[in-house]
Amino acid sequence: MSISITPNILQGAEKLLSADDMYRLGLEASTPGAADYDIVKAHKWFNLSAMKGNADARLYRKELLLEMTSDQVADAQRMAREWLSNRQGAMSL
Numbered sequence: 001m002s003i004s005i006t007p008n009i010l011q012g013a014e015k016l017l018s019a020d021d022m023y024r025l026g027l028e029a030s031t032p033g034a035a036d037y038d039i040v041k042a043h044k045w046f047n048l049s050a051m052k053g054n055a056d057a058r059l060y061r062k063e064l065l066l067e068m069t070s071d072q073v074a075d076a077q078r079m080a081r082e083w084l085s086n087r088q089g090a091m092s093l
Contacts, residue, residue, distance in 0.1 A: 019052035026060060039064055043076035048083065 017025075026045035029038050043064050049057035065073065 019049045019054040019057070022046075022049035022052065023054045023057045023060075026057060030060065030064060039068055040072050040076045040079065043068065043073065044079040044083065047076065047080045 022045045026042045026049060028034055028042075029036050029045060030042035031037060043061055046057040046061035046064065050061055068076070
């Protein structure tokens, strides 16, 4: 017996991310020297995690603001809005 996985099956996989998962993604992206280091992405993940109630994500997001330009913050907020609009209902899981 084999299992076939098509791209359509995986399309909604990010809906399963919890606030803690988003927080961990933010930590990974905010760690200098990490392969995925990107403070704009980190802010996006911390913002989404904070929206789901993660208090630590709120603190890290606030600290990142001290290192970011206003354009970077705007980009991070846009990315978070896009993530939400592409995953209707994801924040209610």
